[in-house]
Amino acid sequence: MTHTRTLALGAVSALALSAGAAFADGEVNIYSYRQPELIQPLMDAFTQETGIKTNVLFLDKGLVERITAEGANSPADVILTVDIARLTEAKDGGVTQPLNDEGINSQIPAQYRDTDGNWFGLTTRGRVLYASKDRVSEDAITYEELADPKWKGRICMRDGQHSYNIGLFASMVAHHGADYTEKWLAGLKQNLVKKPDGNDRAQAKAIHAGECDLGLANTYYLGLMQTNEKEPEEKEWAKSVKVLFPNAADRGTHVNISGMALTKNAPNKDNAVKLMEFLASDEAQTIYAEQVFEYPVGPNAKASEIVAGFGAIKADTLPLVDIAANRKTASELVDKVGLNDGATQ
Structure with a gap:
């Protein structure tokens, strides 16, 4: 029996995915605590650059519990969330896996990433x-x-x-x-x-x-x-x-972060890593920071004019x-x- 889950694609359309089915090479599935409209410009830019389709499931609570319940057949590839508490919750809940990626590590300062590589900050x-x-x-x-x-x-x-x-x-x-x-x-x-x-x-x-x-x-x-x-x-x-x-x-x-993590059983791991590498890039962080009025952590990413207007942050x-x-x-x-x-x- 096929078990079907509905994922919101951006803010408008929906796509039914079968947790047990084979996944196309050109997809990546994101479970997000961030509102779809805030991250859709990022997803669009990633798809335009790579041709990889993004499927976003927005959750306002219970993300770790959902991935745990889905088990090895979970379609989730990448977690996007806010607050260090939720990132550590995901790690401690056993739903993430470590990622040692030189490109990501060079973009994300050490203070904004897990020492084991289980999560990475994107904006503060x-x-x-x-x-x-x-x-x-x-x-x-x-x-x-x-x-x-x-x-x-x-x-x-x-x-x-x-x-x-x-x-x-x-x-x-x-x-x-x-x-x-x-x-x-x-x-x-x-x-x-x-x-x-x-x-x-x-x-x-x-x-x-x-x-x-x-x-x-x-x-x-x-x-x-x-x-x-x-x-x-x-x-x-x-x-x-x-x-x-x-x-x-x-x-x-004191700053907190929005961040990302690679899920433990990511079925589209290669595409997930590509997405995470993209999200860590100065280009993506600039887009993201503009959308959410936060400070990008990348060395060359720029804060929006509105955020810069708040004043310099140390x-x-x-x-x-x-x-x-x-x-x-x-x-x-x-x-x-x-x-x-x-x-x-």
Whole structure:
């Protein structure tokens, strides 16, 4: 009996694939946590350059579980995802295989790839501060300063357990240790104007409304808001804030990544490697970074004009694997200090 799965081809059409069937030489199957419309320009450019057809399955959750359930007959060749947590989850879940490719390694700095070659970063997003243009005179700040009482009642943020924040907090553990980070989180908590809520865009909205002066957020959301024709009010939120890159004068700003991985049982491995080599190229990273308003990691790839307009970013050089190793500790500390309860009177 043939077991058929439906994969979204780009954002518009669908293609039925049989997991047990033979695959054509000219295809590669991508399982993606990234929205199809964000990666379709990349897929189109790859097909135009190589003639290899791309089939994209978009998933908003359960990617590792799906590949595990499909087993040796999984049609997945390449994983595209965001956040170091999801990349390490894929590796730890046993659904990736190591790849030692000289071309890819030369394009992706060591801090943005797995030491065993199980995943590779493609673009970075800074965990920065949106600051009110009207009420914040500072043009420089550090993460450490967020615990300074001068910011009491002036900071807003999303759920402390969200992966974006856990990544930042894990970097603080990596740099300063758990004891320092616990005290720092307690200080940050006391400076919150309200309980953590909303998403990153909501922090810009709150600043625009005068509810807070600083908001923790990823850089790329600003680009999304600046170009949101469907919800023009978001453009107003974006106009009201400036980007502060914490620790620009010392270790650099914490960044997370979007990345790729070769699946354990990739049926079209040769084509998968070709796709990954393409995605690591300056050409592809420039296209990708333009689409998602992120910073390319390639040595000669260019950030878009909108992203360059946020200001120069000096990224923390601490390897992401070292940061990821402290995520559990960071999560425990968030609960220990009661960060999501907001400031206590």
